[in-house]
Amino acid sequence: MATVSIIYFSGSGHTTKLAEAVTKGAASVAGVKANLVSINGDDIVKGRYANDAVLAQLDASDAIIFGSATYMGGPAAQFKAFADASSAKWFTSAWRDKIASGFTVSGSPSGDKFSTLQYFHTLAMQHGMIWIGLGEMPMQSNGVNRLGAFSGAMGQAMMETPNVAPNDADKLTGEILGKRVAQFALKLKK
Template sequence: MATKVYIVYYSMYGHVEKLAEEIKKGAASVEGVEAQLWQVPETLSDDVLTKMSVPPKSDVPIITPNQLSEADGFIFGFPTRFGMMAAQFKAFFDATGGLWRTQQLAGKPAGIFYSTGSQGGGQETTALTAITQLVHHGMIFVPIGYTFGAGMFEMEKVKGGSPYGAGTYAGDGSRSPSELELQQAFHQGKYIATIALKLKGGAA
């Protein structure tokens, strides 16, 4: 049976979704791994989203909290709001009380990726504060460390991400993830999928 890795994300303007798509490719490149994209529910009304000029959501399916128990590993992604995860994703985690009570997610590996507006916008604080969600569920936080190699030390080009996970800078919203950021996202997907496979007892 394939090792299931769920890439679960919230994306408002598309930056996180682009990273998620690349992370899925990386995870799916590992033999024996089945990678699937999921979105968490939107909490804002259509009227508010229209006023914010938010584009329509993609056709990636919406996940329910109980569906998390079906996966063997996770990579969670979200934009930053004031240095922490967006409220939409926090609301999703807040709805996982049933899973928490039975510790159905305990022992499963989980990674984190994110998008911020600027270099000081929370590339590390977002990941640090999000780890508490994983800890209470007993999940195993899997950072990428410096396994991305030379790409971690890029100084000439703007690059999001950190040892905590892949990331991108949205700027005023007009900037899209760079090729280097997408490569880091692919690496994260492959790296965590390999670990999930090993933990399940497979061979990478």
């Protein structure tokens, strides 16, 4: 059994929809347990993320998929607070050799989402993790990877309700990413 955790921040629910799709994809792989974990703003006390139970859950995972809404051209501050708290794990190389990947949602088709994925990649590299990209051709006829990203999964949602955006194509893209990460986690575990 391999465990894949999806840790994400969403301010108004759009990234939650993509996170759920990624989780669905990971859980679809036999022999894989998928944990969906949200970053709760109430866990940030005086600017510091403090939820040891969440960090322990990630310690016990074979793969960690990072997710955040893109705010002002990067991950949301709440995600960064979590990332800064993960420095406690960096000191002991606790996440070394775990698989990593990432996803994000922003309002504009580009919206500088790549900066967010790039930050997730840097975070993973600092921890000595192994990055898995999307591995899908861009703008497929069914809408998969319609935004043309390779480093991870991207979704787009502006003012629509989260029930409408990110759209089905973006959610399918997220599902594919979750499944791919889970398959690699299982391979590595074996």
